[in-house]
Amino acid sequence: MSTAVTRDDVEKLVLSSLEELGAEADALSPTATFEDLDVDSLDLAELSQIVEEKYAVKLQGEDVAKLRTVEDAVNLIVERAAQ
Amino acid sequence: MINAAITGVGAVTPLGVGADSLFTGWAAGRSGIVNGEGACRDFDPTDVLTRKEARRADRSSQLVLAASTEALAQAGWTDADGGGELPYASERIGTVIGSGIGGFITLTENHAAMLQGKPVSPLAIPLLMANGPTGQVALRHGLRGPSYGVVSACAAGADAIAAGLRDLRAGAVDAVVVGGTEAAMVDLARAGFGAMDALSTTGQSRPFHVERDGFVLAEGAAVLVLEREDRARERGAEILGLVRGSGSSQDAHHLTAPTPDGSGASRAVLAALDNAGVAAEDVDYINAHGTGTPLNDRAETGAMQIALGAHLQQTPISSLKSALGHSLGASGAIEAVATVLALANRVAPPTLNLDQPDPELDLLHVIGEPMPLRDTAGRAPVALSTSFGFGGHNTCIVLGGI
Numbered sequence: 426m427s428t429a430v431t432r433d434d435v436e437k438l439v440l441s442s443l444e445e446l447g448a449e450a451d452a453l454s455p456t457a458t459f460e461d462l463d464v465d466s467l468d469l470a471e472l473s474q475i476v477e478e479k480y481a482v483k484l485q486g487e488d489v490a491k492l493r494t495v496e497d498a499v500n501l502i503v504e505r506a507a508q
Numbered sequence: 509m510i511n512a513a514i515t516g517v518g519a520v521t522p523l524g525v526g527a528d529s530l531f532t533g534w535a536a537g538r539s540g541i542v543n544g545e546g547a548c549r550d551f552d553p554t555d556v557l558t559r560k561e562a563r564r565a566d567r568s569s570q571l572v573l574a575a576s577t578e579a580l581a582q583a584g585w586t587d588a589d590g591g592g593e594l595p596y597a598s599e600r601i602g603t604v605i606g607s608g609i610g611g612f613i614t615l616t617e618n619h620a621a622m623l624q625g626k627p628v629s630p631l632a633i634p635l636l637m638a639n640g641p642t643g644q645v646a647l648r649h650g651l652r653g654p655s656y657g658v659v660s661a662c663a664a665g666a667d668a669i670a671a672g673l674r675d676l677r678a679g680a681v682d683a684v685v686v687g688g689t690e691a692a693m694v695d696l697a698r699a700g701f702g703a704m705d706a707l708s709t710t711g712q713s714r715p716f717h718v719e720r721d722g723f724v725l726a727e728g729a730a731v732l733v734l735e736r737e738d739r740a741r742e743r744g745a746e747i748l749g750l751v752r753g754s755g756s757s758q759d760a761h762h763l764t765a766p767t768p769d770g771s772g773a774s775r776a777v778l779a780a781l782d783n784a785g786v787a788a789e790d791v792d793y794i795n796a797h798g799t800g801t802p803l804n805d806r807a808e809t810g811a812m813q814i815a816l817g818a819h820l821q822q823t824p825i826s827s828l829k830s831a832l833g834h835s836l837g838a839s840g841a842i843e844a845v846a847t848v849l850a851l852a853n854r855v856a857p858p859t860l861n862l863d864q865p866d867p868e869l870d871l872l873h874v875i876g877e878p879m880p881l882r883d884t885a886g887r888a889p890v891a892l893s894t895s896f897g898f899g900g901h902n903t904c905i906v907l908g909g910i
Contacts, residue, residue: 447560463560470630478627 430480430506436499442475443468443495455496466490472498480506509785510677511908512751513740516585516733517845518578520571522546522726522832525555526578530730530842531849534831535857535878544711546726546833547693566611566635567691569644571729571838576645576685583733584745586649594650595683595735595743602684603646603655604672605731606664608837608897610638610657612692641689645731653681659837661897662797663756664688665730666840669905670754672734682739687731688841698725704764706801713834715798715827715859716805716873718866723799726833730841732848749848750908752890753784759900765803766896770810776902777815777892784890784906788816791823792881792889793856795847797896798827799834804896809869811894811902824881826874830860840895844905847893851909854881854889
């Protein structure tokens with residue numbers, strides 16, 4: 426399954442999920458910070474569920490707490506999916 | 509004795525969004541009940557909440573957030589765009605919201621998801637907990653004083669007002685935002701209330717009617733801004749009415765049924781009159797709990813006969829639930845808001861659908877047009893608003909006009 430996961434797909438999923446969770450579409454970009462997007466720990470917990478369902482990748486609490494930008498999240502998911 | 513000045517009210521009910529649509533609709537004899545239920549069909553949460561705020565709130569919180577926004581704006585605490593400065597230190601403003609159940613929709617949706625092997629939302633617990641609406645209101649408006657939820661079934665909205673009044677009188681706060689909310693129109697509630705024969709099988713809300721057959725399930729929310737009367741006057745606030753007192757009692761009789769003769773509830777009414785320093789003869793209007801269940805309306809009549817004696821025959825009584833249905837933990841707060849506006853307009857709005865009053869309930873009903881309130885020189889009118897909850901909870905609020 427991990428071979429099918431492309432960085433582009435992950436980025437698209439993360440961006441669309443964050444918009445679904447209520448982030449402003451205009452402010453969304455790979456370099457946007459979660460602070461600027463008003464994305465908090467509860468949002469990231471929801472995002473983790475979406476990612477787990479799609480890629481069977483489990484994001485643990487401490488990993489998620491370190492994420493600062495959309496890109497950070499995408500990188501972590503891609504890295505985990507490749508393992 | 510410190511009175512609580514009511515400086516703002518807000519409501520979302522089956523009669524529409526806003527306290528004004530509630531009162532004018534009821535006074536005009538309009539019903540918000542459609543197909544046997546009182547849903548808030550005109551309510552769109554994104555009118556007052558961002559998309560993100562709305563999805564982070566159970567419907568019970570969405571309703572009360574809208575009502576609180578209206579109430580705080582009317583009190584002059586916020587301006588039209590939600591900005592503005594609180595008139596007291598935020599640490600001195602409390603928040604007390606009642607709910608019968610809490611986030612019933614969130615609870616049932618997440619439970620269904622879990623049974624289907626789907627993930628339970630990280631928002632499930634904060635959205636379903638019964639104190640959620642209180643926390644949400646405090647968070648939205650930056651109210652940092654004492655805050656808690658009140659849970660006493662269908663008396664919760666009234667108990668929230670009573671609790672806020674006590675906090676105000678105890679000096680714990682300078683102002684307190686109180687209210688009630690309920691969004692329990694889910695199949696589990698319909699089935700549960702139906703199984704205990706509490707719901708009307710005909711889908712009609714007919715308090716005090718000879719053929720009444722149960723209550724009609726409804727949803728809604730209402731909020732009142734209470735301030736110490738002296739402080740409210742000092743800051744030049746417009747005062748809509750007063751909470752003059754409250755009283756509560758417990759039947760300790762049965763899990764759900766009221767004390768048949770109303771003696772349990774009568775103690776709440778007598779305690780409220782005593783707390784307010786109001787004589788029974790000075791009550792000008794009774795906003796009844798009046799659910800339309802055979803047992804409630806009979807026990808409530810008994811309670812009023814004990815508490816008001818012969819004066820009951822001259823006191824107009826009506827039930828707002830005839831127009832809305834029963835919004836459980838929200839009803840006491842919605843009825844308090846409607847009663848404050850009734851006092852301000854010096855009328856008793858009618859009980860709808862009351863073409864055949866039960867002859868065993870010897871009451872002065874308001875049928876058809878609103879009845880003008882008795883005018884007594886030298887004082888403003890006084891009303892009682894009663895709320896009784898499964899579990900034996902009885903609360904009566906004494907409201908005063910200006």
